[in-house]
Amino acid sequence: MPEFWVEKRVVIAPTPRDLADAVARRFIARVVKRTERGKVVHVSLTGGSMGGAVLAAAASDARIAQIDWSLVHFWWSDERFVARESSDRNDKQSREALLDSLPVPRENLHFAPASDDTDADLDAAAESYARELSRFGIPDRPWPAFDVCFLGVGPDAHIASLFPDRPEIQVTDRAVVPVRDSPKPPPERITMTRPVINSSKRVWLVIAGADKAAALGLALAGASYESVPAAGAKGTQRTVFFVDDAAAAEVPPELIDREY
Known part of the structure; x- marks a missing residue:
């Protein structure tokens, strides 16, 4: 019998659109709660279709107007080492989906170096981002x-x-490492x-699609993080898999949280 990590929650929404909306609502609620207390908030964003969909959904939340965005810092868990304005950049997707519409101070947007920066070098880019952190x-x-x-x-269970x-x-x-010959293009990250x-x-x-069901099942079953990186992702307070119905095909019923 597989050993499940009971501290991991699984929250299911019917469709990718419902999923993005549900995560966006929780995200904005979390930022509102922290900033109302005058707390600084650090957020690490991700790329991919659902990463962009969540931010686009957040952009339409009326509560963003009550947030003091000077208290919020944005980072990216990974970045493609391509030109600054390339559509492959995770930060470009995030800016277009949400960040460009917010009054976030420029110094609170912690962009990773790009391949067309002065003296660009992949190893130096990793070191530079580590220094910023x-x-x-x-x-x-x-x-x-x-x-x-x-x-x-990813379908292969990669994260970042x-x-x-x-x-x-x-x-x-x-804190940060360079990636060469990535299994997924672009090759340098x-x-x-x-x-x-x-x-x-x-x-x-945040996971949507039937092609992610096997990866999700392995991650929840406590597979080795070396072969299933998603299995090794764990927050100090909460670890939540937000998934749509299609991705949830192999989720054990006892792990589904219907109240969170």
């Missing part, structure tokens, strides 16, 4: 504790740019490592 580090680690870390999950059975997934002594992701207060994995 360290500017907001907390006493026991050189990076912030994200209030929410969004992650997508941590792919199965590759050395990046095993790195624990650095930088990615946060597991220690950074797993120090987040809340890890929210």
Whole structure:
């Protein structure tokens, strides 16, 4: 019998659109709650179709007008090392979906280096992003504790740019690493490592589509994170898999949270 991680919650919505709306509502509620108390909020965003869909849904939430966006910092768990305005950039997708419409100070948008930056180099880009994270580090680690870390999950169960059975997934002594010859194009990327992701207060994995069902099932069954990176994603307070009906085909009923 597989051993399930009971601390992981699974929340199901009928369709990808319903899923994006549900996650967006929770996200905005979380930011409102923190900023109303004058707390600084660090958020790690992700790319992919659902990453963009959640932000687009958030853009239509009337509560964004009551948020003090000077308290909110945005990061990306991984980035494609391509030109700054390339459509492959995760940050470009995020800007178009939501960020460009918000009064977020430029210094609160922590973009990873691009391939067309001056003296661009993949290794230097990873080191530069790690230094930026360290500017907001907390006493026991050189990076912030994200209030929410969004992650997508690929059909191969990768998260960020941590792919199965590759050395990046095993790195624990650095915050950011370069990725070369990525199994998924574009080939060059930088990615946060597991220690950074797993120090987040809340890890929210947003998954839609029948092609993700097997990966989700393995992640919930406690598979090895080296071969199933999504299985190793875990927040310090909450780990929630937000999924649509199609992706939930292999979710054990006892793991479904119908109240969260």
